[in-house]
Amino acid sequence: MTGRRSGDLWASLPREMALVLRPHAGVISRAIVEEVRRTVPAYARPANSVTTGNVVETVELAVRHCIERIGEPGHADETWFALFRQRGRLEFGEGRTLDALQTAAMIGGRVAWRHVSAALNRSGFGLADVATTAEAIFAYVDELSVTALEGYHEASAQGVDITAQRRHQLLELIVSAPGSSKLTIAGLANAVAWPVPERFTVIALCRNEEASLPTELLPASALATVDSAEPCLLSTDPVADLRAFDGQWESWRAAVSPPVAVDEAPAALRTARRALALLGDGPVIWCQDHLATLWLLSEGFLAEELAKRSLDPFDALTEKQRERLSETLLAWLETRGGAPEVAKRLDVHPQTVRARLHQLEDLFGERLRDPDSRLDMQLALRVRQLSEQLAQAN
Template sequence: MTNDPSGFYDHAMDALDRVREHYPQLPDQMRTIRSSVPALVSRISAQILDGVGTYAATGERRREVVETAVLEGVGLFVDLLEGLPVACDRVDEVFRRMGGSAESRGPAGIDLIRAASQVATTSAWHELRQAADELGLPPEAIGSLGDVLFAFLQHLVDQVDVGFNASRNTRDPEVIRRRLAEAVLRGAPADDVRAIAVAAAWPLPAKCVVVSADLVRPRLPIAPADDRRVLCRVTERYVSMIVDASQSEAAVEALGALPITGPIAMSWPVPTDEAHHAARWTRRAIRLSRQGLIASAEVIDCANYRSALWLHADPALGRGICDEVLAPLMREKPYVRAGLAETLLLWLRSRASAPALANVLKVHDQTVRRRMRRLKVDFASALADPDQRMTLLMVLEAVTPVWLTEAGRASHLGHPQVADALAAADADADALYSSAHERV
């Protein structure tokens, strides 16, 4: 016997083994009637076609379908009675395909098959009793065989239902949208994604954004997002949504309406075929936020933490890069190191003056000047080379928040008005210089 996921055939064969223990002549008797199977198939098929009004009015194609189903069912049942190995998965697939075909014709299609199965059950039971009488089987044996027959026919009807439901699910808009979300977020081949997107009536954007958040508790069942612009994928522990980059606020709003906990992480715009990477970045951002490695916020914009996402992708590699690039700072005590790193990072971001940096850092101008003189000596070669300067900036972006937290220092990096404050301070300094120059 081949694949039997339902376990029905194992159960049926056990039941028939018990019948054969009491009636060992049964297999030989079944072999004697095998030659009459074609006539039996014709009789049952004719009764189905006559008994179901719509079938009676159909053409040769419907007759062939009915006869094929009856032939497969009768042949398999006789094999079971003889105790032969059976190809149950092949016959089950025939009936599942019938269910799938019926689904394309709407509810009436499955109703017709169920009506036909009732006619087939009545006809098959009549044929079995008649054959058993001719073979001289006692009533007890006929009753046992009848139980197996009814269970067998119900199993075939169940396969029809399986095929019907599977086909219906492939047409259910919500199911298709879930399939599309799964395909996009696992990085499926572009042709597959496009085909599912057409079926889902969801235009693939040139650029998309992924937002993610953790569920309040694992395996919490949630309804899909009502917003049709948003694709939603729900796992055991978190939710991810995909949306056109121009509509990122819609995804954040839809995600915020679900039972989530902690921050929402939002990727920067990426091509749709890179959405699976974006989803990974959002999950990493949430993890880093929980670990205190990036600033906590209601919505984490991953674009502000690219360096941290990159450096913490491989912690061991990240530590090696950090030790190499920031070697002059690694000799300092944590508190001093954090202050120097924050100063250098803000300067690399803005190239602001000492008064502007001092205003943001809440320190004296001379403190900033002293730090910068030292930093420009320690990192002279890196600051002189554009590539090294970019690497220095990326590493500082990733590790400075961690160092500030470890040293117990307040961070000024995530303040939303940092850039404005730096610009304003520089503007004030320019104004004071101009005023003094005019007075001179």
């Protein structure tokens, strides 16, 4: 049976060792994942990616499996090793090599042994038990490697069509977090024959629950995930690529980021998704037409803090007074004109504006002559105005 040698070694150890090591399982698992991601480029995925999540889950299962086998003869292993065989199949499907898989396994064994030996030495276990533990760890790593390789070869021999999986993985890698390894991106892009463009747009999509889109309508040059919970596209020609949605705009909305380089893709996707959430400007929103609005509305907490600090003289006023003086102050800040010009903009009598400007002078005083204070007030008022307009539109 696969795993018999490591199973015998784990079973020969005192059961108290499991009680000592169990609290360390999480720390050991995290240390293994961090070291593998740091030293093996093929695993240098963002921490929140699906790939990294799979690796973390697999490592945690392996660590806990070892601990639970300590002092337990006859522990059933076939279910566990079937899981790791499936992990090997996934490795093939995700486009990694056998070298990457084997290197990750060896690094995992070394990191595990470093943490386990320290914990056992602190707990006073004898040298014989510590040596047996080391032998068990590396026997287990060898057996897991062989099992995962079996799954890898099975998937390879079956000729599994993995191009779509790899394209999805590439898209996720590009948009999920900044700082992704350019070598990793380039290697995966090469595997799916997708030349990495210098600049591209990120298109965030929103659909009705029932909506679907035949992916064959999209050109091969566009990376796409239209079946995920938060679908998106990477496109070098968004006008042409969005033609695939012609006749479907009752079920779909799209927001197109400005052109960006690879390392700017995560920020571009966040901007496009923010546009979908905030703006209702037709089925397709071109973010480059709304950059100031998206920037001003990017962080509600900061906008509120800015308003509290710069518009605090309004706090003692009634809601109607705040509304009238706010629009007058914003018009004055944006035009820096006299009462007639502000009155024309607001469509009120110049004498009304003069009275309001006197009130603003009494409320804000020297702040109206300080450039930094004026900028803070203008930004805070503009954010408030945009928020109100969006609330009315929605």
